[in-house]
Amino acid sequence: MEPVANIYPSVGHLIDPADRWSRQGHQGGVLWLTGLSGSGKSTLATTLEARIFGYGYQTYALDGDNLRHGLNADLGFSPNDRSENIRRVGEVAALLASAGVIVVTAFISPYREDRRTARTAVGEGFREVFLNPGLEVCERRDPKGLYKKARAGQIPEFTGISAPYEEPEKPDVMLDTGVLTCDECVEILADFVDRTFRQI
C-alpha cells in the first residue's frame, strides 16, 4: 500500500456525530442482513426501509441491485470478487451510517471473515441479522430458479449447494423466515431499531 496519508491528510468533519443524531432523533447504524439465497433478505430490507422511514428514520436499503449495477459493476463472482463486493458494501454502509443513516444491507455475505471486515468498517453501530429459514425452505421456494440451476451444475460455487455458508455464531437477531411472515420480521426489526438506535 502506498503511503496515502501524506498526500491525503485528515481534514475531518466539523460536525459532531452526536449533533446529527440529536437533530434527527436517532443514531446512524447498519442492520447487516445475511442468509442464503431465497431467505428473504432483499424483500425484508426494502419493506423495513419503508416502515422505519414512516417512523421518522433516515434510512436506506442497499442490495445487489443498487450496488452490482453501479459501484460494484466491475466485479464478477469469483471468490476474490465476492469478498471485494462485500468489503465495498461494508465501506459504503459505514459512510452512510456516518452521515446518520440507518442502513439495511441485503447480501448473502457467506463468509465470517467478510462480515467481520464490514463490522470493523462500520464500528459500534453494526448489527448482524441472520435470516435462517434453513436450506430446505430456500431451495423449495427457489423464486429465481437458481437452486435448480445450481443442482444441475449450471451455476458453479452456489452458496449452500456447492459453496459454503458460514452461519453467524452470535447474530444480534436471528429470524426464521420460513415460519415468520415478512410483516412479522419487519415488526421485530423495527422494534429492534427503536431499542438500538433511537435517541431519547
Place this chain on the structure above:
Amino acid sequence: MEPVANIYPSVGHLIDPADRWSRQGHQGGVLWLTGLSGSGKSTLATTLEARIFGYGYQTYALDGDNLRHGLNADLGFSPNDRSENIRRVGEVAALLASAGVIVVTAFISPYREDRRTARTAVGEGFREVFLNPGLEVCERRDPKGLYKKARAGQIPEFTGISAPYEEPEKPDVMLDTGVLTCDECVEILADFVDRTFRQI
C-alpha cells in the same frame, strides 16, 4: 461483464424520493468540487458541510481522507487507479444523494471524462463547482509541500505540473479561491444550495 441482472433482480426502493425530499425540506444532490491541489477543496467542503448542516440540511462531505483509507484503500495513484477512485466516489455520492443527502465532494478529479462519469452516476442532482485560483496561487501556497516535490521530480504525474488538469468547460459555479476567502465561498455555495435543492 457477467449477466448480473439475472442473479440480482431489481427489487427497488419502496420509498418515493419525493417523500424523502418533502419530509426533510430539500432534495438530495451532489456539489462536485474540482480543482488543483491547494485550491481549497477539502477545507471548503468540510466548512460548507458544517454551515448547511446548521441550516437544516442532511449533508456529508467526501474527500480523499474518508475514502482513500476505506473504500478506496486498495487503489494507488496510477492513471487507471485514479480513474477508478473517481468512479467510485461518483457512485458513492450517487447513493448518498439517493438517500436524500447533499454530498460535497473534494477531489482534484482532473479528467473531464471521469467527471462526466460521476455526473452520469448521480443524474440530475449533480452540480460541478470549479475552484480556480490558478496554478500560480496553488503552487505558491503549497501547504503540503507537494508542488516543491513535484518540481523536483519526486512525485511523478502530479496534476498541474507533470499531469494535465482538464478545466471544466461549463461549471455550474466557478470560484476564484485566490481572491475569495473560504467564508465568502461558503456563503456563495450555501446560497447556491438553497436555490438549487431547497423544496419550497
